Amino acid sequence: MRICVGHITACCDQCGCEDFQPAPGETTPAQELVCFGCGLRAARCALLMQIADATVRRAEAFLDSSRRQRKAPPR
Numbered sequence: 001m002r003i004c005v006g007h008i009t010a011c012c013d014q015c016g017c018e019d020f021q022p023a024p025g026e027t028t029p030a031q032e033l034v035c036f037g038c039g040l041r042a043a044r045c046a047l048l049m050q051i052a053d054a055t056v057r058r059a060e061a062f063l064d065s066s067r068r069q070r071k072a073p074p075r
């Protein structure tokens with residue numbers, strides 16, 4: 001399973017894998033997930049925070065680039 005919000009998918013801190021499975025013994029929806037690639041455990045809320053951070057970074061990058069374009073001298 002993938003943890004995604006909009007177009008952004010959370011990935012494993014350790015190996016970058018985007019597929020997770022619920023940790024053993026977790027009920028649905030699982031609050032703790034295990035990376036499919038390396039087996040690292042990750043809390044669902046931590047993955048959602050990672051997506052929130054990525055969303056903010058993308059928004060900042062977009063603002064930066066539009067600011068830079070505005071500052072650029074006209075050709």
Ligand SMILES: [Zn+2]
Pocket residue numbers: 012013014015016017035036037038039040
């Ligand atoms: Zn992993």
